Amino acid sequence: MADTPRPDIVYTKVDEAPELASASLLPIIRRFAAAAGVSVDTKDISLAGRILAAFPEHLPEGQRVPDDLAELGQWVKTPEANVIKLPNISASVPQLVEAVRELQDQGFAIPDYPHEPATDAEKEARARYDAIKGSAVNPVLREGNSDRRAAAAVKKFAQDNPHRMGDWSSDSKTRVASMEAGDFRSNEVSATLDRAATARIVLETGDGETVLKDGVTYPEGTVVDATYMNADKLDAFLAREIEKAKDEGVLFSLHLKATMMKVSDPIIFGHAVKQWLKPVFDTYGDEMKAAGVDPSAGLGDLLERVKDKPEIMSAIEAVRAERPAMYMVDSDNGITNLHVPSDVIIDASMPALIKAGGKGWGPDDAQHDAVCVIPDNSYAPVYDETIEFFKEHGKLDPATAGTVQNIGLMAQKAEEYGSHPTTFEIPQAGTVKMVLDDGSVLHQHEVQEGDIWRAASARKAPIEDWVNLAIDRQRATGYRAIFWLDATRPHDAELISYVKPILEEKGMADRFEIMAPREATRASLETITRGENTIAITGNVLRDYLTDLFPILELATSAKMLSIVKLMNGGGLFETGAGGSAPKHVQQLQAENHLRWDSLGEFCALGESLKFLAEARDNARAKVLGEAVEAATQGILDNGRSPSRKVGEPDNRDSHYWFARYWAEALAAQTEDPELAEEFAPVAKALAENEAKITGELAAVQGQPADIGGYYHPDPDKLAKVMRPSETLNRIIG
Numbered sequence: 001m002a003d004t005p006r007p008d009i010v011y012t013k014v015d016e017a018p019e020l021a022s023a024s025l026l027p028i029i030r031r032f033a034a035a036a037g038v039s040v041d042t043k044d045i046s047l048a049g050r051i052l053a054a055f056p057e058h059l060p061e062g063q064r065v066p067d068d069l070a071e072l073g074q075w076v077k078t079p080e081a082n083v084i085k086l087p088n089i090s091a092s093v094p095q096l097v098e099a100v101r102e103l104q105d106q107g108f109a110i111p112d113y114p115h116e117p118a119t120d121a122e123k124e125a126r127a128r129y130d131a132i133k134g135s136a137v138n139p140v141l142r143e144g145n146s147d148r149r150a151a152a153a154v155k156k157f158a159q160d161n162p163h164r165m166g167d168w169s170s171d172s173k174t175r176v177a178s179m180e181a182g183d184f185r186s187n188e189v190s191a192t193l194d195r196a197a198t199a200r201i202v203l204e205t206g207d208g209e210t211v212l213k214d215g216v217t218y219p220e221g222t223v224v225d226a227t228y229m230n231a232d233k234l235d236a237f238l239a240r241e242i243e244k245a246k247d248e249g250v251l252f253s254l255h256l257k258a259t260m261m262k263v264s265d266p267i268i269f270g271h272a273v274k275q276w277l278k279p280v281f282d283t284y285g286d287e288m289k290a291a292g293v294d295p296s297a298g299l300g301d302l303l304e305r306v307k308d309k310p311e312i313m314s315a316i317e318a319v320r321a322e323r324p325a326m327y328m329v330d331s332d333n334g335i336t337n338l339h340v341p342s343d344v345i346i347d348a349s350m351p352a353l354i355k356a357g358g359k360g361w362g363p364d365d366a367q368h369d370a371v372c373v374i375p376d377n378s379y380a381p382v383y384d385e386t387i388e389f390f391k392e393h394g395k396l397d398p399a400t401a402g403t404v405q406n407i408g409l410m411a412q413k414a415e416e417y418g419s420h421p422t423t424f425e426i427p428q429a430g431t432v433k434m435v436l437d438d439g440s441v442l443h444q445h446e447v448q449e450g451d452i453w454r455a456a457s458a459r460k461a462p463i464e465d466w467v468n469l470a471i472d473r474q475r476a477t478g479y480r481a482i483f484w485l486d487a488t489r490p491h492d493a494e495l496i497s498y499v500k501p502i503l504e505e506k507g508m509a510d511r512f513e514i515m516a517p518r519e520a521t522r523a524s525l526e527t528i529t530r531g532e533n534t535i536a537i538t539g540n541v542l543r544d545y546l547t548d549l550f551p552i553l554e555l556a557t558s559a560k561m562l563s564i565v566k567l568m569n570g571g572g573l574f575e576t577g578a579g580g581s582a583p584k585h586v587q588q589l590q591a592e593n594h595l596r597w598d599s600l601g602e603f604c605a606l607g608e609s610l611k612f613l614a615e616a617r618d619n620a621r622a623k624v625l626g627e628a629v630e631a632a633t634q635g636i637l638d639n640g641r642s643p644s645r646k647v648g649e650p651d652n653r654d655s656h657y658w659f660a661r662y663w664a665e666a667l668a669a670q671t672e673d674p675e676l677a678e679e680f681a682p683v684a685k686a687l688a689e690n691e692a693k694i695t696g697e698l699a700a701v702q703g704q705p706a707d708i709g710g711y712y713h714p715d716p717d718k719l720a721k722v723m724r725p726s727e728t729l730n731r732i733i734g
Contacts, residue, residue, distance in 0.1 A: 007041035008617065009033070009609055010072065010083045015046045015712065017585035017597035018086040018576070021652050023716075023723035025599055028660045029606060031733050032667075035679055036621035038613065043068040045137050047089040047099050048713035054128045055110045063108055073140040081571025082613055083141065084605050087582070089712075090135045090259035092266065092342035093297055099712040100129075106713060115294060134262020134420060139413040144567035145466045146408035147473060148547045148575075150555060151562045151604050153630070155403055157637040162398040163556035166357025168390040173250050173369040174358035176384035177241045178377040182233030184264075184454070185378040189443050190225040190490035192497070193218055198437045201422060201455065203447075205430035212424050212432070221460030223494040225415075226434055226443035228426075231450035234268065234375055238275040241373050246324035251360050251370035253327030255349050255383075258341035260544070261416065263423035264452050268375055269341040270296030276323060276338060277302075280315045288312065300339035327360040327370055334363070346374065347545045350383050351552035357395065358387060378489075379541055381518035386549070389525045396553050402528035404550040405479065405535045407470040408543025411462035411568055415491070415540040416454075423454035456491075458539075463495065465568055467502045470537040474511055480527055480534040484542055486516035495539070517542065528554070560600045564608055572612040576601035586711060588647070593706040593722065595652040596643045603633040603659060624673045628666035635662035653698050657729055661687040686732045697726035 011026060013019060030040050044050075045068060052059065053067040075081045089095060097113050104110060113129050114122040150158070179186075201213040218224060245252040254272050258265040273295040274281050281288070281295075291305045306312045327337040329344065337344050350372060353360050359367035372387075374380040390396070409415065426432070426447045433444040434455060447453055474481040483499055485492040496514060503509040515523060520536065527534045528550075536546050551558040565573035582597065589595045610626030613619055636642060641658040643651045664684035668677050687694070706722045709715025724730050 006075070006080060007039040008082060008613055008622075009038060009040045010043050010075070011040055012072075012083065012085050012088070013042045013044040013046055013049065014086040014088040015048075016089065016582035017589075017595065018582060018602075019046065019714070020586065020589060020595055020708070020719065020723060021597050021599050021602070021656075022086065023719045024653050024656045025602060025659075027724070027730075028656060028663075028733055032625060032660075032663060033610075035676060036619060036625050038610070038619070038622055038625070043072050045069050045072065045088050045141075046712070047091050047095070047132070048103060050132050050136065051096075051099060051103060051110060051129075052108060054132060055125075058109050058111065069137060069140055076141050076143045076567055076571060076573060077569050079570035080616065081567055081569075081573070082609055082616070083571075083573045084602070084609050085141060085573055085575045086602065087576065088137050090137070090262070090342075091133050092258050092262075092340065093133065094301060094340050095342055096129060096133055102710055102712050106710060115292065135260040135417055138260075138410075139418055141573060142410050142565060143412065143569065144565040144571075144573060145411050145462060145469050146406065146543055146547075146563060146565055147469060148408065148543070148561055148563040149405035150403055150551060150560070151633075153634045153637055154555060154560045154562075154600065154604070158555045159399050159401075165355060165395040165398065165553075166359055168357045168395050170391050172358045172387075172391055173248055174353070174372070174387060176372045176374055176380050176387060177237075177244075178374050178380040178384075179233060179237045180377070182230035182237075183376045183378075184227045184229050185376060185489065187229070187445065188225055188227040188490045189445075190223060190494045191442055192494050193220060193222050193224060196220045199224075199434050199442065201424075202433050202435060203426065203428070203430050204433065205428050207428070210427075213422055216422060216455075218457060219459055219461075223458045223463070223491065224434070224442060224455065225457065225491045226432075226445065226453070226455045228432070228445050228447055228451050228453040229264070229268070229376065230448065231271065231452065232448065234271050235275055237375060238272055238373070239278070241371060242275060242323065245371045248371065250324070251327045251362050251368050252324045252373070253337050253344070253349075253353075253360055253370045254373045255344060255346040256341070256374075257346050257544075259345060261419075263420050264454055266296040266341050267425055267452055269298070269338075270294070272373075273299055273302065273338050277316060277319055279319050280312065283315060284312050296341065298338060298340045299336060325362045325364075325368070328363055331361050331363055331365040336363075347548040348558075351549045354383070354386055354390065354549070355552055355556070358390070379517060379545060381516075382521045382542070382545060382549070385518045385521040386525065389522055393529065396525075396529065398554055398556070400531050401554055402531050402533040403554055404524050404528060404546065405473065405477070405533070406543055406547050407466065407473055407535060407537045408540060408547070409458065409462060409466040409538070410540045410543055411465065412459050414458040414462055416456050417540045417544075419454045419456040422456070423452065426451045426453055458495070460498075461568065463498050464502065466537070467499055469566065470512070470535065471503070471506055471508050473535055474508070477533070477535065480532065481512045482520050482523060482534060482536060483512060483514045484517050484520040484536055484538040485514050487514070488516070492539075512537075524550075557598070559598055560604070562604045562608065570616075572609065572616075574605035574609045574612070576605045589706050589722070590708065591705060592647040593702050593704055594647040595723075596645045597652050598642050599652060599655060599659070600633065600636065600642065603629060603636065607633065621673055621676060624667070624670060624676055628663055628670065631666035632659050632662035635666075647702055648699070650695070651698075651702070653723060653725070654695060657687070657694055657698065657726070660729075660733060661691075683732060687729075690728050690732065694726045694729045697728060701725045
């Protein structure tokens with residue numbers, strides 16, 4: 001971006017349903033923004049785009065794509081940055097493999113994903129692919145901390161139109177299960193560096209020293225953590241919970257984040273697959289390994305690789321018959337919790353289960369109580385306390401509930417989500433040490449083969465910015481404000497040593513509370529049950545978990561949240577909500593040409609982006625546009641113009657028509673800028689007069705399969721044809 005004129009706003013090109021919706025919405029945005037002299041560019045951070053950018057030498061000139069993520073990573077460090085970021089795929093290995101296969105089928109000569117690289121070329125390809133897996137995008141773009149909340153209009157609409165909540169029973173058998181010892185929480189150590197330092201991570205064994213990672217640099221004041229999960233204790237825990245689920249007559253379910261935690265959680269997932277089929281692995285492990293079975297890829301991949309081996313298939317069926325019923329992703333098609341590591345994402349799966357009254361879908365296509373297995377105990381108490389609270393008090397009433405806003409520490413790869421380059425599956429028993437450049441040992445652990453060791457960090461500047469952002473938010477709202485920090489956890493204790501002095505210096509100590517996550521969960525639930533509001537000030541993982549948990553309880557979705565990242569160098573990043581249900585949306589579009597994705601998050605982000613631009617660039621017209629976006633968003637809510645889930649009813653494209661109409665009407669009605677009013681009055685008139693024709697053209701295409709040319713890498717022309725089927729609307733918008 002340094003070599004070309006920088007746009008006023010960058011709108012990210014992503015994946016799945018949000019990207020399909022962009023094909024319809026972005027032309028509208030560009031048409032309206034142009035009236036204020038605002039340029040809107042796109043940058044490709046999709047999984048397919050990132051894959052192609054990683055292998056330029058494999059592609060002819062006409063197929064090569066720039067590394068847009070790297071360019072955006074530099075832009076977000078500048079004061080003029082203004083990015084609307086839609087949710088992108090944080091790929092698991094199965095998703096990555098599928099995307100590679102699709103691109104190859106489309107004629108892109110990129111290499112296969114090497115599961116067990118042997119040659120130098122395969123090792124090089126694997127390293128490039130590994131850099132794309134999991135949370136590869138967010139740590140690059142999030143050069144600021146998170147201010148995430150329900151917009152006032154969205155919250156009011158949810159209270160006026162409360163969604164259905166599942167009933168809770170005091171005798172529900174649903175519970176959370178976590179390790180009591182040997183997990184990341186129990187083995188954590190933490191320290192704050194009193195100087196800038198470079199560290200190397202080594203494994204010392206009887207055979208000598210192996211360097212796991214060298215040249216890890218930390219500025220002065222960085223909080224540096226290290227911990228590990230004991231593999232033997234993990235296996236024993238999983239085995240116990242499988243048996244307990246059978247004894248209790250509940251579904252067995254595993255809840256991880258195998259996308260963001262792209263090294264540790266897929267390994268844990270693989271342990272669960274092996275424990276579920278332990279007798280099979282004990283007998284046929286070598287044969288399955290020879291067939292390419294990798295438990296971390298999931299049960300679905302395993303079954304595909306052994307489907308022609310009747311002895312193994314028979315053994316699998318025998319074991320499955322003895323196991324408890326499993327939580328299902330798709331009971332109609334037999335897709336279980338353990339089929340694909342990225343199918344069950346904890347921050348979406350746990351709130352959905354809680355919203356449903358503690359029920360999950362079983363293989364009989366009915367709902368049942370479940371044991372929710374969350375191996376690491378760091379954040380599991382949040383879900384455990386939530387479940388216990390609703391067992392005691394019954395379901396939350398969205399019509400009267402207050403709201404939980406969030407201020408999240410996430411800048412500069414803070415905490416566990418920045419741990420991918422320093423997470424290792426231990427190859428041999430020994431001692432892992434973090435050795436600083438002066439030879440001193442910062443942290444060390446005795447580990448066994450197969451243990452999962454990781455280091456994470458949070459830098460001083462983001463921590464201080466996070467605390468000050470929380471102070472600003474509390475001053476603006478007056479809400480109850482809680483730092484979700486556990487003084488008995490080493491990492492949190494180091495953060496508290498930052499938090500307290502800043503609060504005292506600013507004279508704000510009496511306006512904030514500090515509570516461990518379990519206690520903060522109950523306090524927050526009590527607060528919103530009374531109809532009052534609170535601010536949760538959390539670290540990176542809890543930011544992710546809570547900004548799904550509370551919105552799903554309050555609003556039925558987290559996709560409608562307003563998420564503002566105040567970039568530390570003065571720019572703005574405006575995120576548009578979650579994409580957890582996006583795959584099903586794409587499948588429905590392909591089957592029925594109906595897209596139920598709700599773009600309300602995009603509407604909210606657009607309004608904030610335009611208002612931010614108005615202030616940053618002194619563009620008065622951008623401010624008028626932004627205020628009109630808010631009026632249009634209110635119109636969508638007030639008039640029930642959000643997409644329906646059912647084919648034949650209004651979908652995402654219809655909501656975009658109404659958004660454009662309400663936006664044009666608001667601009668035509670405002671008096672602050674007469675020229676804008678004059679420009680958009682005929683647009684508003686044309687959209688209103690052609691309502692029946694436009695909605696008829698949109699409805700006419702539904703009910704038949706839609707060809708978009710690819711799941712991960714759609715064909716732009718085919719996608720535009722599917723998502724812009726109204727010639728009348730297209731002619732008015734241009």
